[in-house]
Amino acid sequence: MSMQQWNVRVVRDGEAVHIGKVGESTEALARCAALSRFGLSEDEVEAGGIRPRGAAIYPDEDFDVSPSL
Structure with missing residues (x-):
């Protein structure tokens, strides 16, 4: 599998906030x-x-990752 960039977002006040990117294969x-x-x-x-x-x-936050386009 090849490495790809993933967007990292946290949910704050009901909205997704982009906080950065990471590079991984899955x-x-x-x-x-x-x-x-x-x-x-x-x-x-x-x-x-x-x-x-x-x-x-933060410990009380949900987060998600999605492929960067």
Whole structure:
């Protein structure tokens, strides 16, 4: 399988917000890559120093990936 770009979106206030892209060969791997790159733990959020609702996947958010065209 060849590598492809995937859009990463989170759902905020009922709308999908694009937060970046990852490169992987399958959707499952793209989801893993998105969490690795953009995911934050509860501890990281509580520690502060992170922009509120920035380019990250927060613990209480749904997210999805889709092939980049």
